[in-house]
Amino acid sequence: MVYKALTIAGSDSGGGAGIQADLKTFQELDVYGMSAITAVTAQNTLGVQGVYPMSVEAVIQQIKSIAADLPPQAVKTGMLFSSELIRAVADEIKHADWVKLVVDPVMIAKGGASLLQEEAVAALKEYLIPLAYVITPNIPEAEVLSGMKINFMADRKMVAIKLYELGAKHVVIKGGHDNSELVTDLLYDGEQFYEFTSKRLITQHTHGTGCTFAAVITAELAKGHTVYEAIQVAKEFIHAAIGEELGIGSGHGPTNHWAYRRGVQVG
Numbered sequence: 001m002v003y004k005a006l007t008i009a010g011s012d013s014g015g016g017a018g019i020q021a022d023l024k025t026f027q028e029l030d031v032y033g034m035s036a037i038t039a040v041t042a043q044n045t046l047g048v049q050g051v052y053p054m055s056v057e058a059v060i061q062q063i064k065s066i067a068a069d070l071p072p073q074a075v076k077t078g079m080l081f082s083s084e085l086i087r088a089v090a091d092e093i094k095h096a097d098w099v100k101l102v103v104d105p106v107m108i109a110k111g112g113a114s115l116l117q118e119e120a121v122a123a124l125k126e127y128l129i130p131l132a133y134v135i136t137p138n139i140p141e142a143e144v145l146s147g148m149k150i151n152f153m154a155d156r157k158m159v160a161i162k163l164y165e166l167g168a169k170h171v172v173i174k175g176g177h178d179n180s181e182l183v184t185d186l187l188y189d190g191e192q193f194y195e196f197t198s199k200r201l202i203t204q205h206t207h208g209t210g211c212t213f214a215a216v217i218t219a220e221l222a223k224g225h226t227v228y229e230a231i232q233v234a235k236e237f238i239h240a241a242i243g244e245e246l247g248i249g250s251g252h253g254p255t256n257h258w259a260y261r262r263g264v265q266v267g
């Protein structure tokens, strides 16, 4: 059986995040990767130098072409940029009846560049999040989506409930932006909370962690694993990818997508 996953996201010319991170991750996990590109970014480890959105027509045709011939078992969305693109992508996903949908609500790159227009947040909440099987915001994204401030784990739990009420079946609020010694990602499935914790690795090479983490979940869902199992793998994958630095570029370097496959053990 060949498992197939589709990413609907932006291109990162530097190869650390976006479509490139997703396809590398799918490949590392033995899942056949496909893409629908929503925007091209000119980007490197120092920041984002340009954002060039695709037309709605171009994005929709890419998705239709895949749906007609290569139906994926799981789909991920990343950078969607505008409310027009969000609405059109949500319509196509609904039409294709793709259930295993991982929505990574990408808003701002680590260097500060905006990858989502401000007015598009409402469209994310109204059209895409209700279709999500899993949503994977980081802390700042969860704050924007909920309109609530997160200081402690108790706040994160309240926000997770609020995001679940938007219609996502599983909410994962990632902990990379917290400053504690341990990094905890929180899962809420509508009934219970689960915490996935690892040691915080001290490095500036964390470009693309969110994309990679959500791509692992997508790949594992495509293989038929549960959300809980998929997050366990995602946490191990990202820990190895951050832990064994490639050390390339002079800014926030990309993670190492082959570290997990090579069985790298990071303390």
Ligand SMILES: Nc1ncnc2c1ncn2[C@@H]1O[C@H](COP(=O)(O)OP(=O)(O)O)[C@@H](O)[C@H]1O
Pocket (backbone or CB within 6 Å): 137, 138, 139, 174, 175, 176, 177, 183, 184, 185, 198, 199, 200, 201, 202, 203, 206, 208, 209, 210, 211, 213, 234, 235, 238, 239, 242
């Ligand atoms: N310094 C770190 N050490 C270990 N794990 C990390 C670190 N930073 C992020 N992670 C992990 O990487 C994933 C992405 O987290 P986060 O940085 O919050 O997302 P984003 O890249 O979307 O901002 C999560 O699984 C988180 O636990």
Ligand SMILES: Cc1ncc(COP(=O)(O)OP(=O)(O)O)c(N)n1
Pocket (backbone or CB within 6 Å): 009, 010, 011, 012, 017, 018, 019, 041, 043, 078, 079, 106, 108, 109, 110, 111, 115, 206, 207, 208, 209, 210, 211, 212
């Ligand atoms: C094209 C593109 N998509 C998404 C991101 C953001 O990726 P993320 O994994 O959140 O990593 P950082 O940019 O925050 O390091 C991106 N930069 N480019």
